Amino acid sequence: MKRSYPFDKIEPKWQKRWAKSKLFEADTKSAKNKYYCLMMFPYPSAALHVGHGRNYIIGDVIARYKMMRGLNVLTPMGWDAFGLPAENAAIKNGLHPRTSVLANIETMKKQLYRWGVGYDWPREVTSCEPDYYKWTQWLFLKLYEKGLAYKKKAAVNWCPSCSTVLANEQVVGGLCERCDAQVTQKELEQWFFKITDYAQRLLDDSDKLNDWPQRVKIMQRNWIGRSEGVKIDFPIGGSDKVLRCFTTRTDTVCGATFMALAPEYSDLEDLIKDVKDKEKILKAAQKMRDISSQKRAEIDVEKQGIFIGKYVINPMNGEKVPIWVANYVLMEYGTGAIMAVPAHDQRDFEFARKYSIPIRVVIDDPKKHLTSDQMPEAYTEEGVMINSGQFNGMPSQEAISRIADYMEKKRIGKRAVHYRLRDWLISRQRYWGAPIPIIYCDRCGTVPVPEKKLPVLLPKDVEFKPRGESPLKGSKAFIETKCPKCKKRATREADTMDTFVDSSWYYLRYISPKEKRVPFDKKIVNRWLPVDQYIGGVEHAILHLLYSRFITKVLKDAGWIDFDEPFARLFTQGMIIKDGAKMSKSKGNVVSPEKLISEYGTDTVRLYTLFIGPPEKDAEWSDRGVEGAYRFLSRLWRLAESYIDKKNIDIQAGAASKKIDAKVIRRRIHQTIKKVTDDLEKGFHFNTAISATMELVNDLYIFAGSADNRDLEPDKGKSVIKEAIEALLLLLAPFVPHMVEELWERMGHKRSIFKETWPNYDLDLLQADEITIVIQINGKVRGKVEVPIDISDEELRSKALEEKAIAKWISQSQIRKVIIIPKRLVNIVV
RNA sequence: GCCAGAGUGAUGGAACUGGCAUACAUGACGGUCUCAAAAACCGUUGUCCGCGAGGACGUGUGGGUUCGAAUCCCACCUCUGGCACCA
Numbered sequence: 070m071k072r073s074y075p076f077d078k079i080e081p082k083w084q085k086r087w088a089k090s091k092l093f094e095a096d097t098k099s100a101k102n103k104y105y106c107l108m109m110f111p112y113p114s115a116a117l118h119v120g121h122g123r124n125y126i127i128g129d130v131i132a133r134y135k136m137m138r139g140l141n142v143l144t145p146m147g148w149d150a151f152g153l154p155a156e157n158a159a160i161k162n163g164l165h166p167r168t169s170v171l172a173n174i175e176t177m178k179k180q181l182y183r184w185g186v187g188y189d190w191p192r193e194v195t196s197c198e199p200d201y202y203k204w205t206q207w208l209f210l211k212l213y214e215k216g217l218a219y220k221k222k223a224a225v226n227w228c229p230s231c232s233t234v235l236a237n238e239q240v241v242g243g244l245c246e247r248c249d250a251q252v253t254q255k256e257l258e259q260w261f262f263k264i265t266d267y268a269q270r271l272l273d274d275s276d277k278l279n280d281w282p283q284r285v286k287i288m289q290r291n292w293i294g295r296s297e298g299v300k301i302d303f304p305i306g307g308s309d310k311v312l313r314c315f316t317t318r319t320d321t322v323c324g325a326t327f328m329a330l331a332p333e334y335s336d337l338e339d340l341i342k343d344v345k346d347k348e349k350i351l352k353a354a355q356k357m358r359d360i361s362s363q364k365r366a367e368i369d370v371e372k373q374g375i376f377i378g379k380y381v382i383n384p385m386n387g388e389k390v391p392i393w394v395a396n397y398v399l400m401e402y403g404t405g406a407i408m409a410v411p412a413h414d415q416r417d418f419e420f421a422r423k424y425s426i427p428i429r430v431v432i433d434d435p436k437k438h439l440t441s442d443q444m445p446e447a448y449t450e451e452g453v454m455i456n457s458g459q460f461n462g463m464p465s466q467e468a469i470s471r472i473a474d475y476m477e478k479k480r481i482g483k484r485a486v487h488y489r490l491r492d493w494l495i496s497r498q499r500y501w502g503a504p505i506p507i508i509y510c511d512r513c514g515t516v517p518v519p520e521k522k523l524p525v526l527l528p529k530d531v532e533f534k535p536r537g538e539s540p541l542k543g544s545k546a547f548i549e550t551k552c553p554k555c556k557k558r559a560t561r562e563a564d565t566m567d568t569f570v571d572s573s574w575y576y577l578r579y580i581s582p583k584e585k586r587v588p589f590d591k592k593i594v595n596r597w598l599p600v601d602q603y604i605g606g607v608e609h610a611i612l613h614l615l616y617s618r619f620i621t622k623v624l625k626d627a628g629w630i631d632f633d634e635p636f637a638r639l640f641t642q643g644m645i646i647k648d649g650a651k652m653s654k655s656k657g658n659v660v661s662p663e664k665l666i667s668e669y670g671t672d673t674v675r676l677y678t679l680f681i682g683p684p685e686k687d688a689e690w691s692d693r694g695v696e697g698a699y700r701f702l703s704r705l706w707r708l709a710e711s712y713i714d715k716k717n718i719d720i721q722a723g724a725a726s727k728k729i730d731a732k733v734i735r736r737r738i739h740q741t742i743k744k745v746t747d748d749l750e751k752g753f754h755f756n757t758a759i760s761a762t763m764e765l766v767n768d769l770y771i772f773a774g775s776a777d778n779r780d781l782e783p784d785k786g787k788s789v790i791k792e793a794i795e796a797l798l799l800l801l802a803p804f805v806p807h808m809v810e811e812l813w814e815r816m817g818h819k820r821s822i823f824k825e826t827w828p829n830y831d832l833d834l835l836q837a838d839e840i841t842i843v844i845q846i847n848g849k850v851r852g853k854v855e856v857p858i859d860i861s862d863e864e865l866r867s868k869a870l871e872e873k874a875i876a877k878w879i880s881q882s883q884i885r886k887v888i889i890i891p892k893r894l895v896n897i898v899v
Numbered sequence: 900g901c902c903a904g905a906g907u908g909a910u911g912g913a914a915c916u917g918g919c920a921u922a923c924a925u926g927a928c929g930g931u932c933u934c935a936a937a938a939a940c941c942g943u944u945g946u947c948c949g950c951g952a953g954g955a956c957g958u959g960u961g962g963g964u965u966c967g968a969a970u971c972c973c974a975c976c977u978c979u980g981g982c983a984c985c986a
Contacts, residue, residue, distance in 0.1 A: 073938080242983095284903055288981055291902070296985075316986055329986090370984080397984045407986045415900090416984050489985055610981080680924070682912060687979085689911070697924050700939095707939090721932095721940050747915090757913070760923035767923090770940090843919045848967040850919055888966055894918055898966050 073703040076670030080807045084185055092823060093132070093187035095143040097580060100596035104140040106132045107576055107636075109605030109613070110147040110194075113173035114154045117180050118659045119678065119690060120645035120652040126675050127642055127684055127753065128604045129186035133803040134749055137827045143597065144187065145579035147194035148174050151202070152568035153231055153247055156501035160534055166501045167529075170197060180662065185671050185806055192582045196571040201578065202503035203524035204588035205571050208620070209506055211627055213517050217263045218495075220515070224333070224400075225494055227255040232537045233498045234259060236567060237491045238292075238612045260505060260564065261492040264619045268293050268488040270633075271618055280638035282685070285610045292611050294489025299473050301408065301482035303328065303381035305340070306389065312381050315403035315487055318413065319476065320468040322385050323457040324431035325408040326421065329374065329395035332357035334405050337377075337394065344378040350394065357396040372397055372420045383408075384481040385472075386458060395420060403487055411447065412439075418447035431456045432465045493616065495567045500533030500540040502565030510552035510559035519553050525561070539563035572613055573620040576600055576635060594630055599637045607641035614639070640753060643687040645678075652690075660690055672805035673699040679755040679804055702808060704766055705801075709794050709812045716783060718773040718790055729772045731781050731789045735834060738789075738796050741765045742830040745800045755804065762800055769793055791816075799828045843894040844869045846878045862889045869895040 087093065097103075108128040111121070132144045150170045159166040174195065181188070194201050212218040226235040230250035234257060239246040264271075272293050275286045298317035305312055312328060330337060332354045341347050353375040374395035381390050390408075397416050398407055411421035411428040421428050428441040432452040439448055454463045460472060476482035496505065504525045506518035518525055528547040533540045541547055541563040552559035574588070580597055581590040614636070621635040644651050647658040665674050677698035682688040711719045729737075744761040748754035769790075772778055781787040795816065802809045802822050813822040836858060842865065844852040852874035856865060866887055869875060875897070882899040889895050 284980080287903060291982055294982085294985065298986080314986080318986075372984085395984095397986095399985065402985045409986085414986070416986080419984095487985080489982090607980085680911090686905090691911070691925075693925055694911070701924085703939090751915095756911095757923080760913075763923055774941090841919085845918085845967075848918090848965090853919080886966065888918095890918060894967090896918080896966055 074706040074808070076672060076808065077667075079811045080183075080185065080671050083807045083810045084182060086810075086821075087185075087187055090821065092136075092821065093142075093144055094189050094191060095141060097143065097593050097597060099141070100593075102140045103597055104135045104142045104602075105597055105600045106135065106142055106144045106602045107579075107600045107604070108144075108146065109603070109609065110149050110572070110575060111177065112152065112154060113148045113150055113170050113177055114158060115173065115654065116176055117662070118652050119662050119665070119674070120660075122184060122662055122674070123642055123645055123678050123684070124604060124606065125181060125184060125186045126678050127640070127755075129184075129806075130679065130755065130803040131602055131604070131753075132187065133806060133823060134827070136823050137799070137802065137825060139826060143579075144189055145192040145194075145582075146181070146188040146190070147192075147575060147579070148196060149568065149572050149575075150174070150195050150197035151502045151565075151571055153233075153499065153501070155197075156499060156533065157231075159501075165529070166533070167197065183666060183671060184662070184675065189579075192579050194575060194578050194582050196503075196568070196575065197501070199524045199526060200585075201575075202527075202571065204578065205503045205566065205574070206506040206518070206523050206525060207520060207588055208570070208574055209566065210517050210520060210523075211629075212262055212623060213507075215623065215627065217266065217623060218260060219263065220258060220260050222256060222258045224254045225257050225259055226252045227257075228252055231499070234494060234496060236494045236569070236612075238493075238615075259494055259496040260507075260562075261494050262570075262619075264493045264616075265488060265490055267619050267622055268295070268490045269486075270622055271490075271615065274618070274622075274634055278634065278636075278639070281636075282607075282639060282641055285607065285614065285639065285641060288610045289615055292490065292615065295486060296488075297484070297486050299476055299482040300404070300485040301384070301476065303383065303390070303408070305392075306380040306382060310340075312392065312406055313404045314406050314408045315485060316408055318410065318469070319472040319482075320454065320457075320460075320465045321410040321413045321431055322383070322408065322472060323460075324410040324412050324429045325383055325390055326411060326427045326429055327409045327417075328381055328390055328392045329398045329407050329409045329417075329420070330377075330392065331398040331400040331405040332394055332396060333400040334394070334398075335400075340379060340392075341377050346378060350375055350377050354394050357394070370396070372416070372423055374420060374424065376424075384476075384479070391426075393420075393424075401491065402489070412441060412444070413447055413449055415447040415449065418444075429456060493567075493619075495570055496564040497567055498537065498539045499565055500527075500531055502568060503527070503571065504541065504547075505562040505564055505566055507562040508550060508552060508559045509562065510555060510557065512557060513552055513554040513559075516552055516554055516559070522553070527565075539565075541565070569612055569616050573616040574624075576617070577624075577630070591629060595632070598630065599632050599635055602638045602640065603636040604640045604642065606644070610641070640685070642684050643682075645681075645690050646687055647690045649689075660692075665692075665695060669695060669699045670702075670807075672808045673702055676702065676759065676805050680759045682756055684753050684755060701763055701766065702805060704770070705797065706808065706812070708766065708769055709798070709816070712790055712794055713812075713815050716788075717780065718769060718778075720770065720773050727771050728775045728777065729768055730775065730777045731772075731779065733837075734768060734772050734789050734793060735781075736837060737765055737768050738793050739830040739834040742796055742800065742828050743835065746827070746830070749803075758800075759804060762797055765793065765797060796828050798822065799825060840892060842869070842892075844872060844875055845894060845896040846875070847898060848896060851875055851878055858892070862891065865889055865891075865895060869897070 108124055132142050136142050155166045155170045159169050209218055226240050228235055228245040228250050230248045240252050243252060245252055272295055275289055296317050298315055299319050301314050302311035341350055357373055374393045377392050377394060379392045383390050409417035411417040412430045413432055430439045430441050433439055433455045434448055434452050451465050454460045454465055454468050460468050473484055504527055506525045508516045510516055528544045531540050531544045548560050550559055550561050577589045577594055580594045584590060617635050622633050624630045625633045647660060650656050650658055652659050662674055677695045680698060707720050708718060741761050745758040748758035781789045798809045798813050810822050838858055839855050840858055842854050842856055843850055852872050854868055854872050879899055884897060884899055886898040
């Protein structure tokens, strides 16, 4: 393809200049007009493709735009460098993870530079370097001090392929988030962060995040999964023990015809110690556990259970209710025991039908009386209470709280709230992560590493291939240490931390990345945070964003920061799709930016990426579209060049079939400024902003070809051409910064266009003297009429009725009504 | 199953608060320039009927509200994402 403008010379020139002039280096001493623009820091796993580029380009557009609006912009960048992908890649290539990570960082940095995206590089942070992970370990110690980091033995998610445990959030549909292997359960002693203590606050504060996408907030709320209900104690017959259950459906309590325990129920053995069939029951429960752990992810697993020979008394009606073990009851939620109401819960219904347990209706369908033996399925809607003693006749919705009141009064039960959210499992049996700063001493027990002794360095010479055990156990020099308390021999914790711990606080480190004594400068952090604009992929809607919110709240409570939400505004961009699939190396549909950049230039690739569609939506990449972007930039270049050389627009333009004069151009300039500004202020509507500038360029081409293409009075400084070109350059500056800088300089300006202020529009110039009014008959467009802007409704009405095209429609019928919408249309109803 | 979001030309997409549906771009077709091609520039391009003027239809489907609906309401279909035996 023939090059029509020298982007290959221009782009490196300006990239060098921006670096030299430190355009993107913020001064954080003053937080006046601060604007913290943050992109989720990337994983340095491989070279970036155009899909990744979208994220950085969007961020760069915002940063440059805000700069031109006179804000003090901070845009740092760093690397989320610990973690499995780096380690797995390293194992495959036989390289140490650090070597491969640092090499990837170099490649990616070069790519970012070539894209012309600007960052405050002196603030760069790399999470796998000791000067960073020292503070990740510090963060662990703070949580430990507050009792928010604890160790417990529990059934945890185990990925056999990665040979490590996973957090609940990292198990997707029963599969490992990273490698798609089937996750199994394993009993292990592991470190957890007590995120459940913050469940309510995380939920409540999500309401305050007005500038977050609704769907991200909804996803977080669902994940936290709050439900309100009542804890009920059912006395166990023939003992002084009770069986505690949690239910949200207190209205159905009189319909409980059996109780169900999870197969893992901890007190099961104790409960049935005097039962004859004890062994048989325990065996059956064990069998259910084995099957359920693997099949739990599958839908419609056959209900299974066994009666344990014991009964409880329903405190509401004194009835004797049998206790069963059932495979569908979860140990992790509620108390691991439920009251089962087959008439009004589909799972209980299926179970009761299978084992011929009675079904009793306690909520009747107001539309059709229910009979338990004729029900095809459970009735889960609202209705009228029956078979419930004093509550009969009450709407079930009302009974929920009335029965709860009654239970609290009679001390049968107590209101309680449960969450789906589990504590955050942070131990990993892998090499490439920050070591957990804990020492085990035979005499002193679990001892945290003193802050002064941080960082606990990750040893370099370790066989890091996973074997199901922490690789650090293989390093004697690391494991064997002295107890900080008694100074006797002790051993170190060999697990490393989940990388989501690293990324849960990095936005704070950017503020003072070189700080040696503290993780961040409190004063400056409090002035610069929360982040004004956070940009990243929606795949982090739960994991990273929830963890970061949690850590922020912990640090606030510990007095380290003054704010309790880290990110004021969040933008989640869509993916770039190629051939119907997400770009990935394994699918072989990756579009590499390098080739496109050498062929068309960075500005073209940027412009196309932004023009492809609304940035929050997924978009299909098309190489053809790139050419369109290039064509537009070439048109703009020729336009500006002709003005610079000849002080006119002397370009190849067609015959004057359409006419535009200087006055109209003037109006279009100001309309374009308004449109682009509104698009950027209201949201990230880059695609429509760009199309507005395209329209202005098209108009200038028409103007050039018009018979009356005289400029205003250039000699008196009233050149409309100059005004148009300069407005276009300013408006396009955030999108195509290199070309625009070059033309701005050639137009005779001395300083960078990013030091200029964003253009303002003149309200008086926006409106034309004459406007087109649409004339409708019965809501269908039948004609148009040109009228002065300030025409009265009366005049407009008669003008519309006189219109030739309209006459034939109204001559035969009677006019019933004329609706006039000023400045828009006239609708004649006949 | 539950909770979100989306469905508009051949394609990506536009349409502010209900007021000219399809801006902008891509593709296609025709033309100018050229020995030729590329580039550039100009024109046409929702579907159907009609030589034409013009008309009918048209924003997933069916209904409704309204002078007027892509936009609001009801029902349904399809796709995408999240959650899923959560008591």
